[in-house]
Amino acid sequence: GAGVSQTPSNKVTEKGKYVELRCDPISGHTALYWYRQSLGQGPEFLIYFQGTGAADDSGLPNDRFFAVRPEGSVSTLKIQRTERGDSAVYLCASSLRAGGDEQFFGPGTRLTVL
Amino acid sequence: AQSVTQPDIHITVSEGASLELRCNYSYGATPYLFWYVQSPGQGLQLLLKYFSGDTLVQGIKGFEAEFKRSQSSFNLRKPSVHWSDAAEYFCAVGAVGDYKLSFGAGTTVTVRA
Numbered sequence: 001g002a003g004v005s006q007t008p009s010n011k012v013t014e015k016g017k018y019v020e021l022r023c024d025p026i027s028g029h030t031a032l033y034w035y036r037q038s039l040g041q042g043p044e045f046l047i048y049f050q051g052t053g054a055a056d057d058s059g060l061p062n063d064r065f066f067a068v069r070p071e072g073s074v075s076t077l078k079i080q081r082t083e084r085g086d087s088a089v090y091l092c093a094s095s096l097r098a099g100g101d102e103q104f105f106g107p108g109t110r111l112t113v114l
Numbered sequence: 115a116q117s118v119t120q121p122d123i124h125i126t127v128s129e130g131a132s133l134e135l136r137c138n139y140s141y142g143a144t145p146y147l148f149w150y151v152q153s154p155g156q157g158l159q160l161l162l163k164y165f166s167g168d169t170l171v172q173g174i175k176g177f178e179a180e181f182k183r184s185q186s187s188f189n190l191r192k193p194s195v196h197w198s199d200a201a202e203y204f205c206a207v208g209a210v211g212d213y214k215l216s217f218g219a220g221t222t223v224t225v226r227a
Contacts, residue, residue: 004157035215035217040219041219042219043215043217044217045214048214056213093158095213098213102148102160103160107155107157108157
C-alpha cells in the first residue's frame with residue numbers, strides 16, 4: 001500500500017475487555033513504532049520494533065500492554081483488561097531504518113473504553 | 115532525557131497573514147528536529163526536518179523552520195497562511211542513533227477569513 005494503515009479506525013470497548021489494534025506498515029520498512037496520543041497531548045512513544053523483535057518496549061505503561069510483529073511486517077498492539085485511562089488514539093509509524101529516518105504515521109485507531 | 119516545549123497551545127491567524135510557531139527542545143546530543151502537521155481524522159504528516167547543515171530548512175506547503183542551537187529552538191514559519199493550514203502542529207526531537215521521537219503537546223492553528 002501507499003502508506004501506513006491501521007485497523008480498526010475506531011474501537012469502543014467496555015472496561016475489562018481485551019482489544020487488539022493492527023498496524024500494516026509501508027512495504028519494505030524494517031522499523032515500526034507505536035505511539036499513544038491522549039487528548040490535548042502529543043504522541044508518546046510506546047514500543048519500537050526492528051524486524052520481528054521489540055528493540056525497545058520502555059514506553060509501554062504496564063504489563064497489560066503487549067505488541068508483536070511475528071513476520072517483520074504487520075504488528076498488533078494488544079491491551080488486556082482495558083481501563084478507562086487507556087482511551088486514546090494509538091498511532092503506528094514505520095521507517096525504512098531506525099535512527100533518524102523519517103517516520104511515516106498511520107491515521108491511528110481511536111480507542112474508547114467505557 | 116529529551117523534551118520538547120511548544121509554548122503556544124492555540125494561535126489564531128488571519129488568512130494571508132504570517133505565522134510563526136515556537137518550539138524549544140532539551141537534548142544533550144545533536145538533535146534531529148521535525149515538524150509534523152495533523153489535520154482532523156488524518157495521520158501526522160511531516161512538514162520538514164533538520165538533521166545537519168543549513169540551519170534554515172524548507173519544507174512542504176510553503177513552510178520553513180530555523181534551527182538556532184544557541185536558543186535551543188526550531189520555530190516554524192509561513193509567510194502567508196491559507197485556510198487549509200488550519201490544523202494541529204507538532205514539533206518533535208530525535209537523535210543520531212536513536213529511534214523514538216519525543217513530541218511537544220502541539221499548537222492548534224485557527225485561520226480566520
